[in-house]
Amino acid sequence: MADARDEGLPDAARLQQPVARLLRPLVRLFISCGTTFPALCDLLRELYVNVAVHDFALPDKEQTDSRISLLTGIHRKEVHRLRSAGAPVRMVPAAVSRTTQIVALWMADTRFTDETGAPAPLRRAGSEGSGPTFESLVEEVTRDVRPRAVLDEWLDRKIVTVDAVGRIVLAEAAIAPSKGDERQLYYFGRNLHDHIAAAVANISTSPAPFMERAVHYEGLSQDAARRLEALSRELAMNALLAANREAQAMQKNSEDGEWRWNFGVYVYREKTPPGERVDDDAEKQP
Template identity: 25%
Template structure:
């Protein structure tokens, strides 16, 4: 890589790392902790993605790619071998429960609107809904979380009404951080795929719309517009995916979808 290309990469990394540094500092992570974690991820990525004929990359090649000594690569690999998988999170299960409430035949009325349902009992009930869509998260835990995040509310007679099709963790909640990490990961993976498209690979959709001359007084109006139109589009995509989910038993599967975000960046003052 020539000097100009290296300069571009450094600029890109700095731009990507700026919001990430802000996030990690708010969570109390120090530069040293981030540096140690970065080293581990560099070794992991070089090992998994740069092998020959699908095999893991050997220690010497990982050392050359990353600039980390062979001894340290070996130490990092040993750490990876004992690394525990992160605990199962409730984000996906909660979204599945809410989606099932909007789409399950037993949970929608003649107008395809979600029913008000009792907490327990046979379907349609919240208990039965969780048994079908909620994974291994306990029903009381799921209900408490969905009420806390204003996705579900109790009616005056004690039944349950769904308010949101998607689960959005509470601010500063660990689940919210993991939700953000998932979205960041997906965006960067898509951009990585498109920028370094391999032979025979397929570009993934990556459009955007923005304008740097919008008066700040208009921003609330834009948010309201996007809340309505964006949510409607996501629900349309969700319906399309749900109609095709599990249609070919025995065939390999993948997680596909779309993430939609509002963006806002203050213009620098000259």
Template identity: 25%
Template sequence: MEQTNPSNNTPDSLLPEALAIVEPLIAWLIRSGVGYNEFATALKPVFLAQAQQELLKRNQKPTDSALSLLSGLHRKDVRASREAASRTMAQVQANGSAWGKPSMANQVATRWLSLESATDALPISGDSNSFEALARSVSKDVHPRTVLQELVRLGLAQEDNGYVHLLRDAFVPDASHKEAKELFAGSAADHLQAGVHNLCAPSADDNTPTPRKFLEQSVFAAGLSPESVQQLNLLANTLWAHVLEQVVQAATPLCEKDANYPEPQRFRLGVFSFAAPEFKKTSDNAQP
């Protein structure tokens, strides 16, 4: 006789949606040698910390009983994980802010791509239209030669006969670099934050001002051939190049104007594309 978990079958259960979201994450963990027990142990302080924050939002006292009930953790785990929860969330939030901010090399490459007169090659030195001038327009605190060495290390540029060549095809990060994992984590986390905010924001009937909604949209097409997918992927990359140019041109003077703002915020605009075979239901997996 098959046993089911009643909590999975409630109308408001988010487990089906959550499982769809974490499936690629689980695949990444397994490919990286992280198993269930290690991941489950690491999740305990995260669940506890989020439960603490939720109780504070509700103006409720974060007692062991309340935290156990809300997080689903045993009371002994709540007592054992309180200190770890604070450390974990502090580290998670610090990582999120750090990983959300591109490195100096990435900022220079992005500025390069956004230039109206952008070319794939710049002389290393010069007064205006040079790599040194470009690097100094982003920051005067890091020497242009240091930035160039980092771009070359990341595979984003090549140096040849006094010129720097931007490798546009290399802007999907090399998975062998630690920076690629951090950039992906920061981008994916912010994407989820936007969606969760939009789903959990109070309604206009709560006697509160209409909450701000973040942009979180996508376009979906099905029944395509691989050739059609490739055509759409090329279009997506072309459109993103235009978006990148306009957003960076708008963001650059705003960043300069707000350089000393006492309570700064971060902003991210992301675009992704993905293609995979369609899942076709059969009599064995059809839902009743």
């Protein structure tokens, strides 16, 4: 990784305003959840040392406490204490990984979708009727956990429901985890990481390696903002479903590798705070 002071990168002073803006919603979350400023400082201190050790190592040179101290501004004694923390562990909780794989298959594989391409209601094994069962879906992904255990867990978490004829129906919560769901916090960290990592790579590298774009308008009425939100949700969901189908096919037909890929979409609207409103019509453009 390039040194933070390499030519072409923005200096620390120019980063102040955009960093303050991106941190504001996180600080709001920290305060709401009881994460104090001293606790956050402890976490940042450890991360500064960790990133300096693992991402700013020089080829064929020892990464000394003095150099880490120079890069981070943290005292050598504190650097020495924190270096034993090791690299961050990028671990996907087993339940999250299993749920994600099963839901992705249900939404992409034509054996488990209806004529419109939507996830089809699945019957239980041994029930009347024909077609795939919920058990066959789960066993396609894993045989380490009984399908009944997965079903009980998913019913409890409202990932699925049971319709009037006893079929298992995929719920909205499977795609958009609800508050308190373990997957919500996992994706909160992973998706924000990937979005920020892509944006950082784009301002650190020329040409910019990743697509990171947004369409934004200001000075809208509340009704217009809501209608645009609904439209963008529909367009985004169609894009995600198409990408998921293609990824499922590629994963089946290609050999294993060491790369990962993430395609994400976000939609946001808010009432513009006083002092940030745009009055110039020339500014109202994507």
